[in-house]
Amino acid sequence: MSSVNDSSMAETDQDISDDLKTNDELLDEIVEHQEAKLSNLQNKHEYELQQNQRRLEEYERTIRELQEKLQVTDEKTSANLRQFDEEGGRFDKEEKEKLSRLHQRLRDDQRTLVDTHHNKVLLEEQNTRLLNDLRDTRQMVASMKKGLGSGDKADGTGAQELIKSLEMKLNMKTAESEKLKDKLEELRQRIESLQKESQNKEIASNEATEQTADSEEAEGQINHPINSGEITKWLKEGVVELKIKRINMLGPPGSGKTCSLRLLLNEDPPEEDVTDSTPIACRAVKATRISCSKGAWERIGSEALLEKLASDLAAYVGKHPKPVDSLHNNQQQGELMECKSSEATDAPDSTDSQNSCYTKILEAIKSGEKIHLNQSWVYIVDSGGQPAFQELLPLFVRRASLNIVTLDLSQGLDQRLECNFRIRGELFPIDSFFASNREFFKKVVCSGDMCPSNKPLPQEAQCDAQPMHFILGTHFDKVSHEEFKEVNDALTVDLSKSSSEDQVYYYKENESEMICHVNTLIPKGEERSQVSQEISKFIYNCVSRKLKIPIRWFAFDLFLQMEAKNKNSSYLKIQDVLSTGERLKMNKDDTEKALEYLHEVTIILYYPQVLPDIVFVDPCTIHDTLTRLLSLTYVNRSSYHLILKEDEEISKQEVKDLSKKGLFTLDLFEKLPDIPGILKSDLTELLCQLHIIAKIGEKSYFIPSALSCYNGPPLTKDNIKPLVIVWLNQDNKNLPVPQGIFCSVIVQLINEAALKFSMPGSPSEGSFIYRNAMSFQILIENEGCVGTLHFINKYKHIELYFTGDDPAKYCPLVREIVMKAIAESSKKIRVDEGKPVPAFECPETEDCYCLVIDEEDERSHCTFPKSAEVIKGQESYWNWFHAPRHNNSEVCHTHLNIWQLDEIYCTLTNALFSTSEWENLGYKLGLIQPIISTIRSDRQTSDERLREVLTKWLQQAASAATWPLLLKALEEANRKDVAEKIRCKIQATAK
Numbered sequence: 001m002s003s004v005n006d007s008s009m010a011e012t013d014q015d016i017s018d019d020l021k022t023n024d025e026l027l028d029e030i031v032e033h034q035e036a037k038l039s040n041l042q043n044k045h046e047y048e049l050q051q052n053q054r055r056l057e058e059y060e061r062t063i064r065e066l067q068e069k070l071q072v073t074d075e076k077t078s079a080n081l082r083q084f085d086e087e088g089g090r091f092d093k094e095e096k097e098k099l100s101r102l103h104q105r106l107r108d109d110q111r112t113l114v115d116t117h118h119n120k121v122l123l124e125e126q127n128t129r130l131l132n133d134l135r136d137t138r139q140m141v142a143s144m145k146k147g148l149g150s151g152d153k154a155d156g157t158g159a160q161e162l163i164k165s166l167e168m169k170l171n172m173k174t175a176e177s178e179k180l181k182d183k184l185e186e187l188r189q190r191i192e193s194l195q196k197e198s199q200n201k202e203i204a205s206n207e208a209t210e211q212t213a214d215s216e217e218a219e220g221q222i223n224h225p226i227n228s229g230e231i232t233k234w235l236k237e238g239v240v241e242l243k244i245k246r247i248n249m250l251g252p253p254g255s256g257k258t259c260s261l262r263l264l265l266n267e268d269p270p271e272e273d274v275t276d277s278t279p280i281a282c283r284a285v286k287a288t289r290i291s292c293s294k295g296a297w298e299r300i301g302s303e304a305l306l307e308k309l310a311s312d313l314a315a316y317v318g319k320h321p322k323p324v325d326s327l328h329n330n331q332q333q334g335e336l337m338e339c340k341s342s343e344a345t346d347a348p349d350s351t352d353s354q355n356s357c358y359t360k361i362l363e364a365i366k367s368g369e370k371i372h373l374n375q376s377w378v379y380i381v382d383s384g385g386q387p388a389f390q391e392l393l394p395l396f397v398r399r400a401s402l403n404i405v406t407l408d409l410s411q412g413l414d415q416r417l418e419c420n421f422r423i424r425g426e427l428f429p430i431d432s433f434f435a436s437n438r439e440f441f442k443k444v445v446c447s448g449d450m451c452p453s454n455k456p457l458p459q460e461a462q463c464d465a466q467p468m469h470f471i472l473g474t475h476f477d478k479v480s481h482e483e484f485k486e487v488n489d490a491l492t493v494d495l496s497k498s499s500s501e502d503q504v505y506y507y508k509e510n511e512s513e514m515i516c517h518v519n520t521l522i523p524k525g526e527e528r529s530q531v532s533q534e535i536s537k538f539i540y541n542c543v544s545r546k547l548k549i550p551i552r553w554f555a556f557d558l559f560l561q562m563e564a565k566n567k568n569s570s571y572l573k574i575q576d577v578l579s580t581g582e583r584l585k586m587n588k589d590d591t592e593k594a595l596e597y598l599h600e601v602t603i604i605l606y607y608p609q610v611l612p613d614i615v616f617v618d619p620c621t622i623h624d625t626l627t628r629l630l631s632l633t634y635v636n637r638s639s640y641h642l643i644l645k646e647d648e649e650i651s652k653q654e655v656k657d658l659s660k661k662g663l664f665t666l667d668l669f670e671k672l673p674d675i676p677g678i679l680k681s682d683l684t685e686l687l688c689q690l691h692i693i694a695k696i697g698e699k700s701y702f703i704p705s706a707l708s709c710y711n712g713p714p715l716t717k718d719n720i721k722p723l724v725i726v727w728l729n730q731d732n733k734n735l736p737v738p739q740g741i742f743c744s745v746i747v748q749l750i751n752e753a754a755l756k757f758s759m760p761g762s763p764s765e766g767s768f769i770y771r772n773a774m775s776f777q778i779l780i781e782n783e784g785c786v787g788t789l790h791f792i793n794k795y796k797h798i799e800l801y802f803t804g805d806d807p808a809k810y811c812p813l814v815r816e817i818v819m820k821a822i823a824e825s826s827k828k829i830r831v832d833e834g835k836p837v838p839a840f841e842c843p844e845t846e847d848c849y850c851l852v853i854d855e856e857d858e859r860s861h862c863t864f865p866k867s868a869e870v871i872k873g874q875e876s877y878w879n880w881f882h883a884p885r886h887n888n889s890e891v892c893h894t895h896l897n898i899w900q901l902d903e904i905y906c907t908l909t910n911a912l913f914s915t916s917e918w919e920n921l922g923y924k925l926g927l928i929q930p931i932i933s934t935i936r937s938d939r940q941t942s943d944e945r946l947r948e949v950l951t952k953w954l955q956q957a958a959s960a961a962t963w964p965l966l967l968k969a970l971e972e973a974n975r976k977d978v979a980e981k982i983r984c985k986i987q988a989t990a991k
């Protein structure tokens with residue numbers, strides 16, 4: 001039994017041992033499995049930690065970079081703010097606040113970044129703790145293994161508990177790690193958003209810096225003299241594009257200019273039967289179209305216009321809703337409508353409205369919007385028709401886009417015009433240098449005389465366009481339709497013979513009616529309105545010029561006009577002008593530049609060299625004083641009280657001196673009504689500067705416009721032929737003598753220092769003292785009187801005669817001085833069109849001029865395609881230039897012809913003239929730039945271009961092309977060597 005028991009016990013032991021073994025193995029497996037699991041977890045955790053570590057490092061780097069960037073931005077912003085502070089006042093409070101808000105936000109962001117950094121440190125600490133925990137876990141697993149190996153807890157429960165606790169701990173750590181991960185992710189996102197925000201701030205800060213730089217640049221420009229850059233600077237902030245229809249009313253005295261203007265503006269006809277004559281030029285009427293459909297015009301005052309501008313600007317930048325009455329404005333068409341106000345009806349609370357305009361305009365400009373307003377104006381200048389005024393007009397009137405030419409139909413076409421100076425219902429006959437309507441029409445319309453041809457405005461589009469004409473036949477109520485037709489047809493024929501045909505608008509093209517006939521005195525009512533609308537609508541569609549004016553300057557101009565109106569004065573003191581500028585945030589320099597610009601562009605007159613304290617906002621007071629002075633020569637003694645100051649009288653001698661010699665004294669000038677605040681002596685100084693008068697003694701002045709007009713026979717030609725001065729345009733077309741230049745040159749010659757030009761004491765036989773013809777005795781120190789110069793305005797040209805014993809000695813000097821005076825006067829009255837060229841009247845062909853093209857070689861070029869050979873070598877002509885020389889060989893003077901082109905070309909190239917020098921030679925041969933440009937574009941090789949240059953020269957110079965001229969051109973083109981070679985060759989051939 002025992003053996004059985006023993007064996008069964010042995011078996012049981014064996015089983016237990018096996019079981020234990022199996023348990024151990026199982027436990028080992030479990031431990032191994034858990035160990036592997038833990039190890040995996042540990043690896044995963046380590047990997048994650050490593051990742052976290054790397055990310056943290058990245059964040060740390062990003063934060064560092066961000067901090068650096070922020071520091072730079074911060075420094076920039078602080079520098080900007082400092083700069084703004086230093087330049088205090090330049091930037092307004094609003095901008096400063098904006099920047100300081102930006103600065104504040106940057107500081108906040110910096111603080112957030114510091115917080116982020118702090119969080120990162122906490123995260124690092126947590127990670128360290130995690131690592132420690134993991135180390136503990138590892139140790140626990142190791143000790144568990146050890147415990148199991150020693151069999152302390154043979155049932156394995158200890159191990160299982162351990163495993164459970166380990167799993168719990170691991171789970172805990174994993175959750176913690178997850179949390180950390182989330183936190184890191186959150187942190188990353190915040191850093192990213194911070195980064196973005198910082199970038200935006202940086203851009204904003206850079207923009208602010210750029211703006212500072214821009215304004216610095218702009219500030220820099222202010223110190224420079226006025227230039228296109230200066231205008232561009234102001235144009236940048238906004239532009240008013242004015243579509244200006246600048247209209248000048250031209251017509252013989254009493255032809256109905258003023259009455260026509262009233263009709264066009266739909267104003268009532270004048271109440272008086274005889275209207276007063278208009279002074280030299282009237283205050284310019286600004287009119288706007290009041291209704292698109294009706295097309296009528298209405299005068300508009302500066303205040304109304306300013307209010308309109310302010311509300312348009314406000315509406316433009318969208319800050320203020322447009323007032324209801326401005327909503328009629330049709331921006332698309334650029335029409336200014338329904339803006340009813342005139343100088344007379346401006347509201348009494350003008351200061352308030354002025355202040356509100358300042359505010360609105362400045363706000364609009366400051367808004368930073370690129371403003372662009374379109375406004376259409378009709379800008380009409382009514383001028384006085386007196387012939388005496390004509391020469392003064394260009395100084396006060398700018399070139400028009402349209403001339404309305406009035407002709408009194410009742411005076412007949414060829415009938416001598418009855419011209420009167422009208423004052424307070426009285427008529428005083430005046431002389432007239434145009435005998436009839438036809439003559440006036442031909443002068444003004446067919447040849448463009450008596451139209452101011454001064455410079456187009458700097459910013460004007462279509463600046464090269466010639467003014468157009470619109471012919472208004474007045475007094476239609478006094479003639480039959482047949483009579484009108486006769487005049488219309490005759491003038492149409494005259495026009496068709498001229499080159500100005502396309503410069504006239506036909507009123508009814510289909511009915512061949514060039515002239516628009518009208519009775520300007522139609523009584524107030526429906527018919528008058530209808531006629532007014534019809535004509536003004538037609539005129540409105542005629543040409544207009546576009547003018548870009550910086551908004552600030554445009555507003556400045558209007559404010560000045562308002563200031564002057566408030567002060568009831570035609571001028572302003574410079575202090576008032578500067579303070580108006582200041583209110584528009586313009587400093588002294590800006591204001592002076594704006595004044596210079598407005599002087600050029602509008603009617604403002606500012607002569608800092610003569611009257612630095614005065615700005616004439618409207619020159620009407622100057623016109624009035626001058627008109628009064630000149631009218632003393634027409635009116636009767638009994639009417640002097642209408643012209644002079646109260647209780648003032650003038651002597652017969654004073655009137656005689658003025659009308660016969662053009663002389664007046666300061667005493668006489670003082671007797672004319674004063675312009676309050678302006679000394680008469682200052683006014684005479686101004687008139688001297690304008691070349692209207694010349695000072696000829698301590699208190700005496702000479703005014704050529706006061707003289708009568710010479711209508712007598714032409715001078716009998718003396719031993720020396722007259723030199724004529726003609727004006728040519730770019731296409732070598734003859735232009736009339738520019739209006740205003742003749743009297744201006746007379747004044748200039750009287751002031752001449754090099755030679756003394758002395759006027760004769762009074763008109764006598766053989767000498768002239770007229771508005772259009774003047775004789776000067778030429779006096780030279782130690783030699784006395786060396787001759788007499790007769791200087792005559794023939795309107796197509798100016799003629800110079802010299803009578804003296806030795807013309808060859810003095811004529812060249814006289815010619816030079818006259819040409820210099822013409823150049824000076826052209827500048828003064830801003831003649832832009834045409835170039836004065838010395839010439840002779842062609843002895844062979846009527847109306848043809850021989851233009852002097854080479855005084856040395858006595859070469860002239862006929863304006864008619866015809867030879868001027870006859871003049872060559874004739875002393876009576878060339879004495880104006882030099883004593884004649886005839887030392888060149890016959891061969892040399894043989895004229896070159898177009899069929900010699902190849903010979904000339906080969907001679908040049910054989911003498912080693914390079915074809916590549918074609919352009920320089922072309923210029924030296926007198927070809928003008930457009931021809932050179934055409935040659936360059938039309939011909940490909942220099943070879944062809946040289947041939948073309950020679951062709952053009954031969955054609956242009958006609959029979960006047962000679963070898964000496966070509967040689968001279970070569971010498972001037974720095975090819976003396978070539979010239980010498982050719983000269984030798986020609987001489988050899990001649991022998």
Ligand SMILES: Nc1nc2c(ncn2[C@@H]2O[C@H](COP(=O)(O)OP(=O)(O)OP(=O)(O)O)[C@@H](O)[C@H]2O)c(=O)[nH]1
Pocket residue numbers: 251252253254255256257258259260272273274275276277278279383384385386406422474475476477478518519520521
């Ligand atoms: N019957 C009639 N008279 C007219 C007409 N137009 C003008 N008049 C008269 O002609 C005179 C001169 O008219 P204005 O318009 O002042 O002439 P103006 O061309 O401005 O004259 P100045 O300013 O001296 O150059 C006035 O007395 C008018 O009454 C018209 O169409 N018919």
Ligand SMILES: [Mg+2]
Pocket residue numbers: 257258259276277278382383384385
């Ligand atoms: Mg008039």
